[in-house]
Amino acid sequence: MATLNADHINPFLMASTKILKEMCFVDAKLGKPHVKDPVFLDNTLVILIGFTGEMKGQVMIAFEHDIACDIASKMIMMPVTQLDELARSAICELGNMILGNTATVFSTKGIEIDITPPTVGSGTMSFSNNYAKNIxxxxxxxxNKKIEINVAIKGD
Incomplete structure (x- = not known):
């Protein structure tokens, strides 16, 4: 699995759009996938979740603060104006649900993966991994509201 292809990315996208619809009542449209350095600016909340097993890598789900508040508001069904502990917890849980659902999609294709607990970061961040391009x-x-799903899969 040295090259990344749509079969590797699609389960993440299917799970993301499904969970956003079920948990947040959001109909997300997929933008154009592109290679991006995993650098995030000051007003960004990032959920980092790794995965291991038959496929290894990491997913970073990035939200600008106002988008994270909007999504958290939809999840807990009350207005969220700042990223307090409850809002961060809701966003972490969203990440868990997306990756859990992704793992289920992969298992239907005969690929078993396990996910790590989410790590939350905010502020200006740059990540480096020496194993994969970040899609x-x-x-x-x-x-005009946007969530970024960043996927880096380790090749063999």
Whole structure:
């Protein structure tokens, strides 16, 4: 599995759009996938979840703070204006659900993966991994709101 292809990325996208719809009542449209350096700016919340097993790598789900508040508001069904502990917890749980669902999709294709507990970061961050290009897929909703799903899969 040295090269990354749609079969590797699609389960992440299927799970992301499904969970956003079920948990947040958000119809996310897929943007154009592109290679992106995993660098995030000051007003960004990032959920980092690794995966191991028959496929290894990491997923970083990035939200600008106002988008993270919007998503957290939809999840807990009350207004969220700042990224307090409850909001961060809700966003972490969203990440868990997306990756758990992704693992289920992969298992139906005969690929078993396990996920790590989520790590939350905020502020200006840069990640480096020496094993894979980071593929960024923007998910857009409500005209101009955007969540970035960043997937880096380790080749053999």
């Amino acid at each position: 960024c897929i923007p998910l857009e909703y409500d005209d």
